[in-house]
Amino acid sequence: MIQITDLRKTFSGQDGRAVAALDGLSLTINKGDLAVLMGPNGSGKTTLLRILDGQLLPDAGRIVWGNSAASLPVSRLKVSVAHVPQDPSALAFPEMTLAEHLLWEELNGRMPRFWRRGITARRLEKYRMLLESYGVPALAEALPRPLNTLSAGWRQIFLVLVSAMRSELSRDRDASFDLLLLDEPTSALDAENSRLCLELIKRLHGEGRTIVLATHDPEVALSLRARICILRSGRLVADIPAAELREDTLPRIRALIAGLEATL
Amino acid sequence: MFGRTKSRRLFNDHFLTVVLTVAALTCSCSRAREGRSQETRIPVIGVATYGAHPILDVIADAFKAGLRARGYEDGKSARILWKSVEGDVNLASAVARSLVESNANVIVSITTPVSQAVARVARGKVPIVFCGVTDPIGAGLVSSWENTPGSGITGTSDRWPYAEQLDLIKAIVPKARRVGFPYNAGEANSRYALEQILPLAAARGFEIVPAVVTSMADVRRAAESLADRGVDAIYVSSDNTVMAGFEAVLKVAHQRKIPVIVGESANVERGGLATYSVDYRRLGDATADLVVRVLKGEDPGRIPVVTFHGEQLYLNEEAARRMGVSLSPQLRAKAFKIYGAPAASREHP
Amino acid sequence: MADLLLAILGVLDSGVMQGLVFAGLALSVVISLLVLDFPDLSIEGTFPLGAAVAAVLLTSGEPPVVALVAAGVAGACGGLLTGAVHVRFGMSKLLSGICTAAIFYTLNMWIMGGRGNLPVLDVGSYFTWAEALDASLKQRWYSSLNAFFHPASILAGLLVVILLKGASDFLLGSELGVVLRGIGQNEVAVRQRGRRTGVYKVVGLALSNAYAGIAGAVAAQYQGFSDVNMGIGVLVLGLAGVILGQELFARLGISLASPQATTLAALVGVTLHQVILAAALRAGTPPTSLRLLAGVSLVAVMALRRRRRALTFSW
Numbered sequence: 070m071i072q073i074t075d076l077r078k079t080f081s082g083q084d085g086r087a088v089a090a091l092d093g094l095s096l097t098i099n100k101g102d103l104a105v106l107m108g109p110n111g112s113g114k115t116t117l118l119r120i121l122d123g124q125l126l127p128d129a130g131r132i133v134w135g136n137s138a139a140s141l142p143v144s145r146l147k148v149s150v151a152h153v154p155q156d157p158s159a160l161a162f163p164e165m166t167l168a169e170h171l172l173w174e175e176l177n178g179r180m181p182r183f184w185r186r187g188i189t190a191r192r193l194e195k196y197r198m199l200l201e202s203y204g205v206p207a208l209a210e211a212l213p214r215p216l217n218t219l220s221a222g223w224r225q226i227f228l229v230l231v232s233a234m235r236s237e238l239s240r241d242r243d244a245s246f247d248l249l250l251l252d253e254p255t256s257a258l259d260a261e262n263s264r265l266c267l268e269l270i271k272r273l274h275g276e277g278r279t280i281v282l283a284t285h286d287p288e289v290a291l292s293l294r295a296r297i298c299i300l301r302s303g304r305l306v307a308d309i310p311a312a313e314l315r316e317d318t319l320p321r322i323r324a325l326i327a328g329l330e331a332t333l
Numbered sequence: 334m335f336g337r338t339k340s341r342r343l344f345n346d347h348f349l350t351v352v353l354t355v356a357a358l359t360c361s362c363s364r365a366r367e368g369r370s371q372e373t374r375i376p377v378i379g380v381a382t383y384g385a386h387p388i389l390d391v392i393a394d395a396f397k398a399g400l401r402a403r404g405y406e407d408g409k410s411a412r413i414l415w416k417s418v419e420g421d422v423n424l425a426s427a428v429a430r431s432l433v434e435s436n437a438n439v440i441v442s443i444t445t446p447v448s449q450a451v452a453r454v455a456r457g458k459v460p461i462v463f464c465g466v467t468d469p470i471g472a473g474l475v476s477s478w479e480n481t482p483g484s485g486i487t488g489t490s491d492r493w494p495y496a497e498q499l500d501l502i503k504a505i506v507p508k509a510r511r512v513g514f515p516y517n518a519g520e521a522n523s524r525y526a527l528e529q530i531l532p533l534a535a536a537r538g539f540e541i542v543p544a545v546v547t548s549m550a551d552v553r554r555a556a557e558s559l560a561d562r563g564v565d566a567i568y569v570s571s572d573n574t575v576m577a578g579f580e581a582v583l584k585v586a587h588q589r590k591i592p593v594i595v596g597e598s599a600n601v602e603r604g605g606l607a608t609y610s611v612d613y614r615r616l617g618d619a620t621a622d623l624v625v626r627v628l629k630g631e632d633p634g635r636i637p638v639v640t641f642h643g644e645q646l647y648l649n650e651e652a653a654r655r656m657g658v659s660l661s662p663q664l665r666a667k668a669f670k671i672y673g674a675p676a677a678s679r680e681h682p
Numbered sequence: 683m684a685d686l687l688l689a690i691l692g693v694l695d696s697g698v699m700q701g702l703v704f705a706g707l708a709l710s711v712v713i714s715l716l717v718l719d720f721p722d723l724s725i726e727g728t729f730p731l732g733a734a735v736a737a738v739l740l741t742s743g744e745p746p747v748v749a750l751v752a753a754g755v756a757g758a759c760g761g762l763l764t765g766a767v768h769v770r771f772g773m774s775k776l777l778s779g780i781c782t783a784a785i786f787y788t789l790n791m792w793i794m795g796g797r798g799n800l801p802v803l804d805v806g807s808y809f810t811w812a813e814a815l816d817a818s819l820k821q822r823w824y825s826s827l828n829a830f831f832h833p834a835s836i837l838a839g840l841l842v843v844i845l846l847k848g849a850s851d852f853l854l855g856s857e858l859g860v861v862l863r864g865i866g867q868n869e870v871a872v873r874q875r876g877r878r879t880g881v882y883k884v885v886g887l888a889l890s891n892a893y894a895g896i897a898g899a900v901a902a903q904y905q906g907f908s909d910v911n912m913g914i915g916v917l918v919l920g921l922a923g924v925i926l927g928q929e930l931f932a933r934l935g936i937s938l939a940s941p942q943a944t945t946l947a948a949l950v951g952v953t954l955h956q957v958i959l960a961a962a963l964r965a966g967t968p969p970t971s972l973r974l975l976a977g978v979s980l981v982a983v984m985a986l987r988r989r990r991r992a993l994t995f996s997w
Contacts, residue, residue, distance in 0.1 A: 434830060
């Protein structure tokens with residue numbers, strides 16, 4: 070369980086005025102949750118994700134991870150957080166093969182050895198089986214190919230998957246908490262690739278993974294049949310549990326977002 | 334992705350292209366070889382040079398003129414294969430090999446590294462005449478100035494006439510005891526010069542007072558320290574750092590009235606007092622002479638390395654005035670060229 | 683016809699030999715530029731450094747293998763300096779390389795005992811035994827031919843190159859190699875993964891300059907001298923080989939994804955470049971046209987290729 074209480078973060082805007090990205094946000098995410106953060110641009114979604122993965126420190130507020138009492142920076146906690154930013158290729162190595170990307174995750178947090186081969190037959194087999202177990206044999210086939218030979222859609226899917234596999238591949242295996250943060254994972258994809266990506270996310274959720282996903286597309290939220298948290302100006306304005314999602318929820322979400330626009 | 338057969342086909346095509354290109358390039362020289370084989374009497378003189386450089390160009394022109402004067406004209410009575418590494422010493426070995434394979438009867442190598450590469454490739458196969466090498470013993474080309482029979486190599490050295498230059502100090506400042514020597518210890522030629530000068534100076538009753546500089550900015554300080562230590566003259570050798578800051582030496586010399594003897598004529602023109610200088614035209618001509626002797630069948634190992642005694646005296650009248658020195662009429666009469674003279678400078682043919 | 687054949691063989695022999703001598707430079711550029719994305723100018727100082735160290739050791743009677751290893755270690759020190767200056771003081775990549783090259787210009791002179799040039803002519807070198815073998819081969823088999831083939835020397839050169847390539851392939855294929863390549867492709871991403879990049883850059887540069895130093899030692903032994911100015915232009919020399927190899931492989935449709943293919947392409951490229959230079963030298967009727975000829979023939983090789991390929995596709 071992640072308990073977020075009264076989180077605040079202020080940036081200085083272009084004209085020098087302080088802009089509150091998070092303004093007293095409180096939210097609880099349970100283990101195994103799939104929480105969809107929604108809201109217009111500037112509502113604080115990305116800021117929250119970046120605080121959760123330890124890139125940013127909040128100005129005020131507490132985040133309590135599981136049963137550890139203190140609100141330490143993520144890097145000092147035994148938790149595994151994988152963050153796929155809106156443009157995941159910023160964190161990728163275009164000319165390295167898929168297998169090497171997986172090796173990067175495996176090397177996470179330890180010294181690379183110069184006397185050990187990087188991509189061994191054993192590792193390749195392991196990665197192949199892992200990818201096949203996630204239902205993407207196409208990627209298993211492409212393991213020896215450089216990332217930039219993949220189509221944009223498959224690249225996105227692969228990078229989401231790589232982040233999701235981090236806890237399985239690296240020493241984070243024994244982490245007490247395992248969180249996957251996805252920022253607009255489908256915004257750059259066409260309909261078919263979106264569908265594939267969402268299926269993958271559902272599958273990961275089905276396996277009990279804790280996922281926080283930011284999007285501005287209500288269709289994504291609905292097709293995931295997930296809990297929807299609507300943010301406005303750095304605050305939580307609505308928290309709709311997955312069980313309450315019905316056919317008529319979409320207009321309600323749209324209304325909420327439209328209302329947001331009116332108040333802005 | 335290419336299929337296997339397609340990539341193989343591409344490979345075959347491309348491999349052919351490479352071979353054809355190399356063949357086309359080689360064609361022109363093989364045609365030249367065919368031409369030569371009909372008139373085998375004409376000797377082939379291979380020249381491996383460093384590239385364009387004012388002094389090297391002077392040597393090259395004098396060398397060609399010297400060959401012509403001795404009856405070896407390019408294209409008629411001899412073939413001169415002129416190849417340049419164009420400033421990249423790492424090409425010297427390839428240049429040397431191409432000359433050996435072109436059946437050169439003698440190879441002329443200009444500058445130290447080129448001569449070493451030629452010696453490495455061609456020694457024992459083709460006689461070698463080097464040129465423009467200051468220190469052929471240190472460069473490992475010959476074991477002594479007298480040379481050893483069977484070494485297969487000889488040449489000309491542009492070693493500066495240190496003895497004559499030191500004598501010149503004596504001629505201009507007869508009472509001179511202490512001679513200042515500013516130099517950069519990191520420069521090989523300066524160290525070599527100092528090693529050469531020390532015994533020569535001792536024989537002439539001079540005490541050499543060295544002053545080490547590490548950069549151009551130190552030159553003035555070094556010159557002042559020499560003046561403070563009471564030197565009677567300053568001798569500037571082939572040191573590039575000191576030459577770069579030569580004006581600073583002159584400034585101190587003018588203030589403290591110390592004559593500055595230099596190593597080559599260009600620095601006399603720049604304001605140095607006097608020098609006996611190597612004439613690079615004579616160097617080229619002497620190299621041509623050696624080539625002809627080797628072509629006529631002389632053993633290069635029996636020809637001593639040719640060095641030059643400075644026979645060209647350069648003086649600077651203006652410098653003499655500002656350094657408080659009077660130049661004797663005998664000296665003026667011997668001068669090859671006098672700079673800064675009130676009247677038009679005199680020049681002996 | 684026989685003459686022509688001999689000339690071609692001579693050019694190939696000379697070019698391949700030169701290519702093997704400078705192969706270390708190509709591998710050095712592969713590591714610094716292709717792997718680490720670091721245009722490292724310090725090899726203009728570490729190449730002559732390797733030559734100087736080897737020349738000094740050989741003239742004092744050390745065996746050639748010791749000279750090669752010591753040159754590699756000395757080169758690595760040069761790389762450490764570049765890396766340290768770049769990482770510790772935040773100096774730009776180009777400037778830190780320029781500084782190292784400048785520092786080693788003077789240091790190289792000191793190493794050679796205050797001289798700018800040291801001969802490696804009359805001392806036993808790595809190539810001595812191979813050359814003796816070549817000479818006896820010529821004596822026995824083709825003494826009447828005006829031809830100089832150096833199969834033994836080429837084999838000796840090849841031995842070094844195979845060892846160098848094997849070592850670089852192993853290191854680039856190791857876990858460390860994956861990290862080094864990652865830094866070259868996306869340094870930000872490496873930092874995001876919580877890994878410090880500085881120490882790896884230093885390690886990579888040390889490795890790259892060790893190769894440059896070994897190339898310098900081989901070149902000194904092959905050419906017969908070590909000269910402070912022999913570093914001028916070696917970056918371009920290595921770079922030309924690497925790029926040529928890459929172009930060639932790309933056009934042949936050979937994947938460059940693996941380190942083995944990349945280093946092989948660099949070696950093929952540097953050798954082809956030297957063969958072209960040797961051919962240009964043999965053919966060069968106007969004496970000062972070497973670089974022109976070399977440049978034009980490089981373009982010609984590439985242009986011919988392109989036309990060929992266009993034809994293949996249109997059919």
